[in-house]
Amino acid sequence: MLTNHKLNLQAILKTFKYQIGVTWALVALENTLLALIPLLIGLAIDDLLEGQFNELTSLGVVMVLLTIVAVIRRIYDTRTYGTIRVELGNEVSNRHESLEVSFRNARLDMSRELVDFLEEQVPEVLTGIIQIIVSLIVLAMFHLYLSVSAFLVTLAMIVLYSFFHGRFYQLNASLNGQMERQVGLLDTGNPSKVFNHLRALRKWEVKISDSEAILYGVIFLMVIVFILYNLWFGTSLPDITTGTIYSIISYSWSYVEAAIILPFTLQSLTRLHEITERINSNPSASES
Numbered sequence: 001m002l003t004n005h006k007l008n009l010q011a012i013l014k015t016f017k018y019q020i021g022v023t024w025a026l027v028a029l030e031n032t033l034l035a036l037i038p039l040l041i042g043l044a045i046d047d048l049l050e051g052q053f054n055e056l057t058s059l060g061v062v063m064v065l066l067t068i069v070a071v072i073r074r075i076y077d078t079r080t081y082g083t084i085r086v087e088l089g090n091e092v093s094n095r096h097e098s099l100e101v102s103f104r105n106a107r108l109d110m111s112r113e114l115v116d117f118l119e120e121q122v123p124e125v126l127t128g129i130i131q132i133i134v135s136l137i138v139l140a141m142f143h144l145y146l147s148v149s150a151f152l153v154t155l156a157m158i159v160l161y162s163f164f165h166g167r168f169y170q171l172n173a174s175l176n177g178q179m180e181r182q183v184g185l186l187d188t189g190n191p192s193k194v195f196n197h198l199r200a201l202r203k204w205e206v207k208i209s210d211s212e213a214i215l216y217g218v219i220f221l222m223v224i225v226f227i228l229y230n231l232w233f234g235t236s237l238p239d240i241t242t243g244t245i246y247s248i249i250s251y252s253w254s255y256v257e258a259a260i261i262l263p264f265t266l267q268s269l270t271r272l273h274e275i276t277e278r279i280n281s282n283p284s285a286s287e288s
Contacts, residue, residue: 002091008276009114012084019080020118024126026073031127033066035134038250046243081119085112092279102183110176110275121268124261131258135251139230142248143237146230150252153226154259157219161263164215165270171211172271175204176278212267219263223256 005011013020040059047055092111096104132154140147178200185197227249234240234248 002087006276006280007088007091007095007111007114008280009118009272012088012114012118015087016080016084019083023073023077023080024122026069026076027123027126028130030066030069030073031130032134033062033069034127035131035254036062037066038254039138039247042243042247042250044243045246046241049242077119081115084118085115088112088115096279100184102185102187103180105183106176106180107279109179111279113275114272117268117272121265125265128258128261128265131254135255135258138247138251139255142234142244145233146248146252149226149229149233150255150259153222153256154262156222157259157263158266160218160222161215161266164211165266167211168208168267168270169274171204171208172274175201175208176274178204180278215263216260219260223260226256227252 002011002015005015037059040055040062044055044059047053088111089108092108093104096107099107132150136147136150139150178197182197185193188194230252231249234245234252237244
């Protein structure tokens with residue numbers, strides 16, 4: 001159980017390692033099958049142009065299997081992470097029972113974001129990792145330069161995010177601090193205080209959104225260069241076929257979709273780090 005543990009992602013993973021392990025195994029299987037689809041489509045195109053149907057059959061089998069695994073995973077995930085939310089929420093409530101309701105309510109809501117991350121974003125990260133690995137291998141099979149360009153754009157994304165990390169942490173700390181005062185301000189029944197509180201929430205949300213917009217705007221400019229380069233270079237390869245061109249562009253775009261998950265994930269971890277520090281802090285007189 002979570003009792004006597006610092007409440008963070010590591011504690012959740014340790015306590016529920018078997019249940020989460022099953023979900024991650026299903027995610028890995030689902031996304032391995034998903035990552036093969038563009039390659040199989042490209043092979044099926046070339047096969048059909050020659051009047052053959054073997055690759056088309058293989059594509060159909062993989063897609064049916066993918067559907068079955070995806071359905072099973074989602075049914076299992078809902079039950080697993082629902083249980084974790086109950087256990088974590090109960091532990092947070094017990095540890096902060098001396099705080100005002102406003103703080104307890106906010107921290108209870110924040111703690112759910114840890115489980116939301118494991119349920120929603122970790123599968124996306126696993127998806128991204130699998131897609132990145134498969135895309136790098138497939139692109140390198142066509143030409144090494146296609147794979148190198150993919151690696152370079154990912155490195156650029158990570159370096160760019162490092163310049164935004166501190167700002168995201170401070171902005172999320174300000175937003176969470178304001179949220180902790182919400183129930184108490186509502187309880188005063190003072191319309192002016194409530195209005196000022198809502199304006200403060202808006203201020204921090206706008207600042208976070210503006211920072212995100214700038215970060216991802218620059219990232220997408222990098223992506224445009226990467227896609228255009230791979231399209232140009234891929235079509236200049238000797239003996240290129242229609243199916244091969246499709247596979248190159250599909251895996252280049254799949255790589256982009258997977259790589260973009262990285263800065264999103266880093267941003268989420270920055271927010272979760274601030275939340276973890278907050279829900280593990282000792283109740284103080286200033287809070288209560």
